[in-house]
Amino acid sequence: MDTAEATTLLEQQLQPFRAQSHADLQRLLLAPVATEAVGPSGRRYQVLIQAAWVKTPGETLRVVAGIDDSGWQRFRPLTDAFEVARRDARHNGA
Numbered sequence: 001m002d003t004a005e006a007t008t009l010l011e012q013q014l015q016p017f018r019a020q021s022h023a024d025l026q027r028l029l030l031a032p033v034a035t036e037a038v039g040p041s042g043r044r045y046q047v048l049i050q051a052a053w054v055k056t057p058g059e060t061l062r063v064v065a066g067i068d069d070s071g072w073q074r075f076r077p078l079t080d081a082f083e084v085a086r087r088d089a090r091h092n093g094a
Contacts, residue, residue, distance in 0.1 A: 001069040005039040006078050010067040013037055013047045014080055017063055022084045025051055025061055037067070045069050048077075060085045 013035065017025065028051035037045045047067050054060040061084050066077035 001045075001071060001078070002039065002041060002043065003078065005041055005043065006045055006067050006069070009037045009039055009045055010047065010065055010078060010080050013067070014049065014063075014065045014082075017049060017065075018082060022061060022086050025063055025084055028063060029053075029061075043069055054083060058086060 017028075028049065032048060032050035035047050035049075037047050039045060045067050046069075047065065049063065049065040051061050051063045054062050062081055063084065064079060064081040066079045068077040
């Protein structure tokens, strides 16, 4: 696997999710997104994006993405993750 290419593709695939709200990202809890991305080299990669609660359901959500090229790397995919805390309207002055 071309690590630089895979890293770039993974970030491109994950970027739209970084812009989504906590509420919108919760759909990943029950419906992970599996897709294919093709790098500039023509190599095909599998991408999986899923979510899980960090500790308490309804609070902080961790979104994890992994990418591999279906070779041996599928047993240890390249990953990236971010967390989104629930924004409580009562504490935001709303």
